[in-house]
Amino acid sequence: MNFNPQYTITNKLLKNITDINKLVVDLNNKRFPKPILYQLDMEAKELSTYSSTSIEGNNLTITQIKNLLKKKPQNLKDTEQEIVNYNEALEYLNKGIKDKNLTLDSKLILKTHKLVTQNLLDSSKCGKYRYNIVVVNNPLTREIVYIPPDYKYVKPLITSLINFTNNNKDEIDPLILAGIFHKQFVLIHPFSDGNGRTCRLVTKVLLAELGLDTFELFSFENFYNQDVTKYFGLVGEVGDYTDIKDIDFTRWLEYFTEGILQEILRVKDLLENKELTPEYQILKDQGKILEYIRMNGYITDRKYAELTSRAKATRVIDFNKLMDLGLIDRKGKGRSTYYTTH
Numbered sequence: 001m002n003f004n005p006q007y008t009i010t011n012k013l014l015k016n017i018t019d020i021n022k023l024v025v026d027l028n029n030k031r032f033p034k035p036i037l038y039q040l041d042m043e044a045k046e047l048s049t050y051s052s053t054s055i056e057g058n059n060l061t062i063t064q065i066k067n068l069l070k071k072k073p074q075n076l077k078d079t080e081q082e083i084v085n086y087n088e089a090l091e092y093l094n095k096g097i098k099d100k101n102l103t104l105d106s107k108l109i110l111k112t113h114k115l116v117t118q119n120l121l122d123s124s125k126c127g128k129y130r131y132n133i134v135v136v137n138n139p140l141t142r143e144i145v146y147i148p149p150d151y152k153y154v155k156p157l158i159t160s161l162i163n164f165t166n167n168n169k170d171e172i173d174p175l176i177l178a179g180i181f182h183k184q185f186v187l188i189h190p191f192s193d194g195n196g197r198t199c200r201l202v203t204k205v206l207l208a209e210l211g212l213d214t215f216e217l218f219s220f221e222n223f224y225n226q227d228v229t230k231y232f233g234l235v236g237e238v239g240d241y242t243d244i245k246d247i248d249f250t251r252w253l254e255y256f257t258e259g260i261l262q263e264i265l266r267v268k269d270l271l272e273n274k275e276l277t278p279e280y281q282i283l284k285d286q287g288k289i290l291e292y293i294r295m296n297g298y299i300t301d302r303k304y305a306e307l308t309s310r311a312k313a314t315r316v317i318d319f320n321k322l323m324d325l326g327l328i329d330r331k332g333k334g335r336s337t338y339y340t341t342h
Contacts, residue, residue, distance in 0.1 A: 001153070003160040005180050007249040016257035017175050023264045027271070034290075035282055036274050038325050040217045040267070045094075049086045051221035052200050055228055058082055081119050089115035089201050094216050097208045104166055104205065106158060109190075112201050117194040129154045130192045136236065147240040148189035157188045165206070178206035179256035180249055186235050187247070200224075207260070217267050223259035230255070282325075285310055286318045289339065290327060298331070298340040 046069065050062045058079050060068070065083050076084060089112055096102035114127025129151070136146040149157060165181050172180075185199045200221050207220065224231040234252045237244055282290075285308045292299045292307065304315055319339060322328045328339045 001156045001160045003157075003164045003184070005164075005184065005249050006246055007176070007180070007253055010250060010254065012254050013176075013250070013257060016254065016261050017173055020175060020257065020261050020264060023261075023268060027264075027268060030271075032271050034327050035325060036271065037217065038327065040270060040274065041326075044217045044219050044267075045087060045090055048090060048219040048221050049083055051219055051225035052197055053082050053086055054225050055221065055231065056082075056196055076119075078120060085116050085118055085120065086197055086201075089197075090204075093201055093205055097205060097216070102205055104162055104202070106155075106162065108205070109158065109162075109198065109202055113191055113194055113198045116197045116201070117191075121193055125192050129158070129190050132192060134189060134192060136189070145238050146236055148187065149241045154188060154190045158185075158190055161185065161188065169209070174206065174209050175257050175260065176253060178203050179253045181206055182256065183235050183249055183252050187237060187241060217271070218263050220259055220263050222266075223262055282322075283318070286322060289318065289322060290341075293328065293339065293341050298338045300338045 046062065046066055049069070050060070050065050053060070060079055060083060068080055068083055069087055072084070073080075092115060093102065093112065102108060110127045110129075117126045120126075131151050133151065134148055135144045136148065137143060138145045161181060161184050165177055168177060182199055182203045185202070186195060189195050191198065204220070207218075234255050237247060288307050289299055289304060292303065301312075301315055301319070304310075304318075305312075308315075310318065319328070319330070322339075323330060328341055331338050331340060
């Protein structure tokens with residue numbers, strides 16, 4: 001099945017892409033304190049988890065989600081399990097993006113879906129393409145508004161979408177590619193449940209290829225969640241997939257890139273005006289650890305003891321805090337223990 005999406009490079013779409021690329025260059029040319037980046041990273045994960053699950057009808061508040069992810073209780077309700085799952089999938093993909101070891105393929109899509117739906121769907125459906133007919137209902141009227149392709153076409157359609165995306169990375173702007181992937185994935189509706197969450201997570205991987213160093217600080221799902229009706233109206237279609245001819249992706253791409261642009265502007269403002277909360281603030285002595293590592297590549301507890309008058313137990317607290325903030329790693333064991341940055 002050959003996938004050949006139709007769209008037009010309108011003035012609006014071109015302006016969005018141009019503005020986004022300028023902002024990306026601007027942000028990449030700036031250097032922000034690591035504690036600021038780490039705090040925003042944590043907040044972005046919480047916001048992404050809240051927004052993407054809220055789009056699907058999860059009614060937990062952002063405050064409840066923060067407490068849930070911090071405490072990680074047992075015996076979760078489905079709404080809580082959905083939050084924990086999405087956050088775990090987000091962590092997995094963010095690590096893969098940083099390590100540059102993710103490839104857009106069926107394996108990545110199925111792995112993401114499995115993480116999103118574990119303990120929510122039957123094992124026969126979790127991380128597996130659907131083998132049944134599904135319909136999309138209007139959330140308000142419950143009337144059928146869209147019939148996705150028959151399940152026997154799911155694998156070839158997904159394969160065609162993956163091939164189109166991977167084969168055009170040097171030909172089509174990555175923003176357009178990510179947008180096309182997002183809408184077509186939703187139209188294929190490859191799973192019995194969890195399509196939206198899986199799609200938005202995999203789209204994050206494609207957006208990371210924009211080359212934005214601070215990508216993990218973004219929550220493009222936040223834009224969709226501000227007007228869910230508009231999001232569903234533009235990302236979806238009405239009717240039977242097999243009867244819909246010449247789907248035009250233009251309006252969706254304009255909306256998709258507008259969302260990315262607004263999110264980048266939001267994060268840019270945060271980066272330039274962010275004040276650290278107490279839990280993320282670094283003491284003067286703790287800063288000596290980072291400065292010494294920057295100059296010498298690593299530091300030992302013995303060397304830190306020479307730089308400060310802090311007691312052994314307090315030095316342990318200092319090292320642990322910097323590790324918790326994701327600023328340093330511990331290497332070696334026993335007397336051979338040393339600390340370095342990522």
